[in-house]
Amino acid sequence: MPAKILVVDDEESFKLIINQKFRKRIRKKDLQFIFASNGLKALEKLQSEPDIDIILTDITMPEMDGITLLSTLSDIHHPTLKTVIISASSDLTLVRKAMNLGAFDFLTKPINLDDLEITINKTINHVQQLKDALQQEHLIEAAQQLYESEKRLEKFLETLPVGVFVVDADGTPFYINQAAKNIFGKGIVAETTPEQIPQIYHIYLAGTEKFYPIEQQPIFKALKGENSRVDDMEIRQGERIIPVEVSASPIFNDTGQLIYAIATFQDITERKKAEAERIQFTQQLELKNIELSKLNQSYSRFVPKQFLRFLGHESIVEVSLGESVQKKMSILFS
Structure with a gap:
């Protein structure tokens, strides 16, 4: 990507000089020059093309001079933008003022084109160093933010009442929270292959x-x-058997590439126990109903239905009998 240089000068001839001097580098897309005739137009160019790297500006210009432009640039947040001032040899006071306002370097008129190229190259190198440092700073900040985000996520996962088990895209264990360690009886085992996990x-x-x-x-x-x-999975720790319900989902990155798989393990011991008790109760109830049905059929052969209706019952099992009578009738009708 070419270095982009904004040349600010009200002399049209200077534009021709620049294009002639750097024509080869312009054709090779090593450099790109943009031109403005005064400080106001330069600010417009900066607004429309914020990726400008260097400003090469004259001091004396109509509407807005180079010093005013330089002081205005201090209000624009552009950490890598650098300015080179061009002045007449008699403008040393203005040059000093420009340097105090943040100019990177200066050139005096009449311009020596070799000095101009050296100064531009030096400024480009400095801008690139600033960009590299800024990029490194951003990378460090991003890494720090990522680390803090991961720590917050880890803290959240550690407080969950369910086990969390994460594998990477290759199926290798990546993370296990405390609840999962309690279920499995261990944490991550190094160099575990997917086939070895069970x-x-x-x-x-x-x-x-x-x-x-x-x-x-x-x-x-x-x-x-x-x-x-x-919900048909068991984790075994010695003599202890832990029934678990497991749910799992894929995790994708911003480009849609699968990077992790996450599973939650819920200890369902109490649920399985309740289900077993419910099944046992249902079976016992069915057996009891069968016994009562048989008893009712046996009694009905001897006790007239009219008599039961007279007592206000439909079945003999609804009639409350004395213990001794009930025992004798049970023997008699069995």
Whole structure:
């Protein structure tokens, strides 16, 4: 990308001199010159083309002179823009004033074209150094912001009541929060391959002695760009079996490239226990209903329905009997 130089001078001949002196570098797109006839027009150029690198300006000009232009530039935030002043040899007081206002260098008239090229090259190098330093500063700031953002995210993940397990795009474990460490009984194991994860972290298919198939694990589906959830997974720590519900999602960067997969592990021990108790209760209730139905059928052979209706009941099991009578009837009707 060529260095962009704004030449501010009210003499049309100076424009011709510049184009003639630097014609080869202009054709090679090494340099690009823009011209303005006074300070006001120079400010307009700066507004329309903010990527100007150097201002080469005369001091004496109509409407706005070079000194006024230079003082105005101090109000414009342009950290890499540098100004070179051109003055008559008798304007040393103005040159000193220009340097105090921030001019990078100066040239005296009549212009020595070799000195002009040397000064331009020196100024370009200085501007490039400023750009490099500014870019480095921005990179450092970005890295610091990224670090702080990652620390905030890590702090947030550490406070979650569910386990969080992150793998990189290759399936290698990248991050495990404290809740996940409690579930797995360990943190990140160095140099773990994706195929080793079920064995290393003791991930089983619930109710079996089989390791959970890799291709069915949500986190590896996430590596293929899929969202998924399962609740048939068990983590085993010695004699302890922890049933878990696992949900996983892919993580993409700004360009749509998959960079991570994240999975959450929820300990569902209490839920599984409640489900088992509910199933057991339902089965017991069904058995009780079967027994009552059989008892009702046995009693109905001997107790007339008209008698039950007279008592206000539809079934013999609704009738409250004395303990001894009920026992005898149970023996009799069994």
